[in-house]
Amino acid sequence: MKIKNIIITFVSAIAILFSTSVVSLAKVVGDKIILGAAISLTGKYSSNGVHTQNGYNMAVDRINSMGGVKVGGKTYMFDIIYYDDESNPKRAAQLAERLISQDGVEFMLGPYSSGLTKAIAPVTEKYGVPMVEANGASRSLFTKGYKYLFAVLAPANLYLDVAIRTAVELNGGKGVRIAQAFEQDAFSQDVRLGILDAAKETGSKIIIDDKLPKELNDMAATLAKVKATKPDVLVVSGHTKGALTAIRQIAEMKVDVPMLAMTHCDAAKLSKQHGANSQYALCASQWHKTLTYKDDFFTDGMTYDADFTKEFGYAPPYQAAESSAALLVFKDAFERAGSFDQKKVRDALAATNMQTFYGNIKFAEGGQNVDKPMVLFQVMCDDAGKCENKVVAPLKWASAELIHPIPKWSDR
């Protein structure tokens, strides 16, 4: 009797499990296109994870309120299933697996960071699930021959390439002496490779090439070397920590260098945390609100900035903007594919050629966006100590003139 009861319970449990998964086993339910995303809502990437989620949500609301997605004469609305990947690559890969095989999601949005995107990409690739990602810039993502991965952002090796070229240009076309310090993570090392390429092409020389540890909080040794060797350009990339530590110690140690270029100034809120000490720093950015790209949904960067600030109470960092752009790309691809067939959507994505408020989007063979250059902004402060980020390169988008060389600390 007891065994019979156990068998009945077991069978009914399996039946319930199947029935629920059959119900959810569809990416398009009624008039909804359900996308899946594993996002870092807790853990060390949680700030940028939240920016990513806000960017996605903002675009979903906007697209839905402006008529949704039209596929095969029918209108569909976007919806996203989120899971928290805890900033952990293993967890992210498990969640991607779960989204696809249990929740039946057939189209994915990317997570935050190159590391997590690297963990998820093999899973989406295995199942042939198209993924549009907005926050994984590492070059190695685009050299693995992935067919279903599309990134709306420029790859990491281009982040500070503009800075070196600008420095060379200002040096009358002659090569410059570069000091660089990069964190030892996939992203920063890719930025470093980009600098090595640019240095080689421009005949520049790298005189300091430091690698920073993950638990970095002291760059005094690197900066003392910079003081002793007097390079023309100092390049730093070590996420938010790197940017904040560099500015603090450059100011404290009075390091004079004609050009200082870095990444993650936006996320580090450099000028807010360091005030006038951050002045003249050049920052690589995927997007800036003053760029004049346009689209039908968010109009332009300034409007996006205003709308986002109204909705979420803070100005959008580029991580949010690029995440919103990912949804615009998906909408465009669905409509051109005219179907929810994964293969057809994938091909439509590969043929994307559009402009969004965030920039032009056109994917190369490897999946990276090749139609959107990086911009460099410079932190500029007025006499009252109020600082602003102004785009200075490339010249086409510049809203202010680059201040070069950086005035010496003794003259400030």
Next chain:
Amino acid sequence: MDFLIFQVPMLTVQAVLDGLLLGILFALIAYGMALQWGVMNIINIAQGDLVILGGYIAYFMYLYGIHPAWGVIVSPIIMYFVGVIIYKLVINKVVDRDLFISILATFGISILFMQLMNFAFGADVVLANSGYGTTMLFDNSVTLPNSKIFSAFISIVFAIGLVIYMKKSKLGRAIRATAQNARAAKILGVDTEKVYAATFGINAALCGVAGALISITFTIHPYMGLPYTIRSFMIVIVAGLGNLPGVAISGMGLGVFEEFADYILGTEFRIGSVFLLLVLILVYRRFKLSKKREYLK
């Protein structure tokens, strides 16, 4: 390998001074660890996380317009109570047990603290600006941030204050008695339970001071505690338990060693070189011991 440091003499001076100032701050954290290790026989893996929590207290004062330097007074007071609460909730249950159990327990506390701080304060890297300026030596070729000098000075003040307190006060004597022989102290009327709670509280308070100093000299992030735990562990291992001047000297030595490793091997080997040194010292000690004693093989 980069030998620039030996080609430019001023870099050597810079490295030594930076290392000494940094080492004094490390020594303060290690001092707390040595104290509670000696008294309670507990290796506190959460040491670095207590430091970071102390740093957040100073950071929040800074956010509300109070100069973060006041953190060196406010942070230890709050952290003392945090320490006592941790003791009452967790540590008192593992204090007489095997060392391994206390390592596991404090490891758990460390993870909990990291996640709670991340949840409460966010994952952003933050810092507090002291606005203390810079001291320039040798015609501006050696620069010392005043915040680092201030940190070292405050660390020394707290360390000396604590040494005096341990010698003169009733609680200090009770702590020392418990460290020597807990059972005997108990028989003679020392409330060891109270002594343990106070010791853990004092350790947390020292971490609070160090954290406040770190927030004005470096940066604070919920996951940045571990390197501080490793360094203090290393310093205590080198100095030996109960050897307070040893802790100070080994702290400064480690600071200078780290700076030189940074210049010569590269920044990426900074923490790695600390680990390597730890292994070398442990092997050396074992070697010395085996020479001294006869034992069954």
